[in-house]
Amino acid sequence: MGKLSCNCKNLLPCCMGPPATASSPGGTVDATAGVKVKVSDRYVEIKNDIFELTLSNPDGIVTGVRYNGVDNLMEILNKEDNRGYWDIVWNPPGERTGIFDVIKGTKFCIIYHDENQAEVSFTRTWDPSLEGKAVPLNIDKRFIVLRGSSGFYTYGIYEHKEGWPDFGLGETRVAFKLRKDKFHYMALADNRQRIMPMPDDRLPPRGQQLAYPEAVLLVDPINPALRGDVDDKYQYSCEDQYNNVHGWISSDPPIGFWQITPSDEFRTGGPLKQNLTSHVGPTMLAFTNGEYWKKVHGPVFMYFNSSWDGSDPTMLWEDAKVQMMIEKESWPYSFALSEDFQKxxxxxxxxxxxxxxxxxxxxxxxxxxxxxxxxxxxxxxxxxxxxxxxxxxxxxxxxxxxxxxxxxxxxxxxxxxxxxxxxxxxxxxxxxxxxxxxxxxxxxxxxEPPRDGPTIWEIGVPDRSAAEFYVPDPNPNYVNRLYINHPDRFRQYGFWERYAELYPDRDLVYTIGQSNYSTDWFYAQVNRRTDQNTYLPTTWQIKFNLDRVTPNSTYKFRVALASSALAELQVFFNDQNRSVPHFGTALIGRDNAIARQGIHGLYWLFNIDVDSAWLAQGVNTICLKQARSQSPFQGLMYDYLRLEGPCGC
The missing domain is CATH 2.60.40.1120 (Carboxypeptidase-like, regulatory domain)
Incomplete structure (x- = not known):
């Protein structure tokens, strides 16, 4: 039988659970030695003869990972509380600015330990004396090591009790910062992997900040092959439905460090929501966004692999993908011992x-x-x-x-x-x-999708993305070479400036029957920059011909948006100069997909009744005005537009 032990008192009910399973669904190495746990005043060390995990006691920060002859895969130049950690961004009621908090436990507990498994817990308990100083949550961070498994699992349990203060939870995540002297190659997908800049390359004088702090032009990088590239962590975002495995590879020795997320169930916003993955640091993130009173985040699996020959990093990537499938097939894990994680x-x-x-x-x-x-x-x-x-x-x-x-x-x-x-x-x-x-x-x-009458014309494809529209070539001075001739060509910096270059004298005009949306419809309706570095709203036109207009009837104009960033869409039918638009959305959206190299955000659908009196036999013009122009990043991405005739016409 396994050993249940604890050095904490008055904890959340954590020191209970069934015997651990004797097999490891994540194991890729046959190890004969069992799992060992060593506890001291400052550290908790867990090893299984493949690797050794060191956690601070009672904080629960990952201070070290020893693997394949390397004493520590974590960034040893960082302070111990800035290596591997859970964090949270929260705000008290009425305050919009988030408070960043690296979650540090105050009590440590061994949930279960035998030769096949160790699960440990680091908890932080809230009480009224902490109001305004700490997020009002009980937080239980768990770590699991299995026999024969080349990696460890981590998950968090958040609990908000009745009567505790309200709060907003903007973001919570687990992050790992690896050694920058070893991990230089990053992989997110088969076609999204490359040698990355060093963290120092992002700082002056090697790097030049662009329109926002995350975007940096590499002026004099340590690796001269990267000179002239733009580095921006948002270029490596990924839809949650595909965000299953990502990580870094060291060439000396050849080691992979991977974050595997076998289930999206604890993430928020659905399968299309985009989140960060890995980026320069080298940093790896697993995100869950939102606010909740009781929820389990994870588990996620931190997987290590290695090879004798490190000349081809894709070998470690291919192995990580295989391990990812093993983890997905093993979900939900039978060995996670919290009663809140359902089997x-x-x-x-x-x-x-x-x-x-x-x-x-x-x-x-x-x-x-x-x-x-x-x-x-x-x-x-x-x-x-x-x-x-x-x-x-x-x-x-x-x-x-x-x-x-x-x-x-x-x-x-x-x-x-x-x-x-x-x-x-x-x-x-x-x-x-x-x-x-x-x-x-x-x-x-x-x-039964929205439909009132036959299609007169349509623009785009209803797929909740602007990817089918025209994405220009990037400014050659601001290029990430990974995305040249890439399906995700939209993940380049500065496209909001390209619109005014392509339309210097007037805004976009799209003619039904003549124009092609893949070449003539710019992927985002952005503001126009002036010579005084201010911005003007833009008005796009759709021109179309009607052979006849059915009198005393209602047509339908459907506008599906793929994204909106602090924008306001105003629609005019054959009368752009009227004081009040025929239709307006008011201020909508906070996606920021334009600045963050996205191709969609939240989906919006507007179904606009069009009085036949607004239309004319012959040529008609619909004007689409994006009326907010305080910054270059306010704008819209369209998904699909359709004009329907009256029923039976």
Whole structure:
């Protein structure tokens, strides 16, 4: 039997749990020695004959990782509390500026230890004497080491008790800062990996800050091959649905240090939400954003691998991808001992088939092929992309619209979906209560996307992204060479300046039947910079011809936005000079995707009734004005635009 031991008192109920499993789903090395734990006044050391993990006591900061002959993979030049840590950004009610806090435990506990597994806990307990000084949460940081496993797991449990002060939780994450003298090669995807600058390259005089602190031009980097590149951590963002493994590779000795996130369930905002991954430092991040009263964040797996021949770093990357699949198949982990982390037998399953009914496309119901189908806390259709308190569970539907959502934490949910190729959001009217062991089959569900009449014309593809529109070549003075001739060519610095260069005398004019959205529709409606370094709003025009206008009728203009950043869209029909627009959104959005090299943020859909009196037989012009112009980063990204005729016309 394993040993349950604890050196803490009056903790959260953490020192309980079943015996650890004897096998390691993450193990890639056969180690005969068991897991050992050594506790001293300052440190907790856990090793399994493959690596050794050192944590500060009782802070729970990762101060060291010994692996493959290297005494410490963490940045030894940093202070111990700036190597591997959980942090949080929070704010008291009414305050918008976030407070950054590296989470340090005040009590340490061994949850479980035998030769096959060790799980340790570092807790910080809140009480009223800390009001205004610390985030009102009980926080329990856990670390797990398994026998034969080349890496460690970490997860956090946050608890806010009834009656405690309100607060805003902007962000919480776990970050690891690796040795900059060894880790120079970063990998996020098969086509997103490269040798990276050094941290010193981002500082003057080697680096020159650009429009914001994160973006730096490498003027005199230590590696001369990187001279002239722009480095910006946002260029390495990733949608959460693909944010499963990322990390760094050392060439001497050849070692990989990887962060593997096998499930998105604890992340917020759905599968399309973009988050940071790895960036110069070398730093690795796992994010969960939001506010919640009780939630488990993680576990995530920190995986180490090595090879005899370090000449080809992709070998370690390929191995990390294999390990990522092993971790995903092992989810939810059976060995995580917190009662708040539900195991497979405690969870539920939901399945069904989603169809699409659009009688202006087909008289028959269509398969919702590739639909995103998910469960999130109850709310309005589409609320999942702003939801930040609960868990979310998503899958992609098969070609025939069939879906199967696995391993759902018990609770109350709505089922949501959206279908590439169709606008709008689906929501099942019923609230689903998931109990342990449930396997709920919903049968055929039918989504009827917004539609009032036949399509007169359309611009773009309804896929919640601006990627199909025109993305210009970057300014040759501000290039990240990783993204030249790359599918993610939008991840370049300074595109907001290119608009005025491409349209120096007038704004964009798009003519239906003549223009091509892939070459003639700029991917973002941004402000125009003047010679005085101020900014002017821009007004785009859509010109189209109507052979006839049905009198005393209502047309429909649908505008789907892929992103909005402190913008205001005003729409005018054949009368740009009227004092009040025919339609206006007011101020919307805080995505900042323009500045952060994104191609989408939150999705917006506006369905505008168009009085036939606003239209004319012959040539018509719709003006789209983005009215806010205080900065270069205010603007819109369109997803899709469609004009529908009256029903039956």
């Amino acid at each position: 497979t037998e405690q969870r539920g399953f939901v399945s069904g088939r989603l169809l699409v009914r659009d009688r202006y496309i087909d008289n028959e119901e269509l398969y919702a092929s590739g639909a995103y189908v998910g469960l999130a806390l109850p709310g309005e259709a589409g609320s999942w992309q702003r939801e930040c308190k609960g868990y979310q569970f998503w899958c992609r539907a098969d070609d025939d619209g069939s879906f199967y959502i696995r391993n759902i934490v018990t609770g109350n949910y709505n089922l949501y979906a959206w279908v590439p190729g169709f606008i709008g959001d689906y929501k099942l009217d019923a609230t689903l209560t998931i109990a342990s062991g449930d396997d709920i089959y919903l049968g055929d569900l039918v989504y």
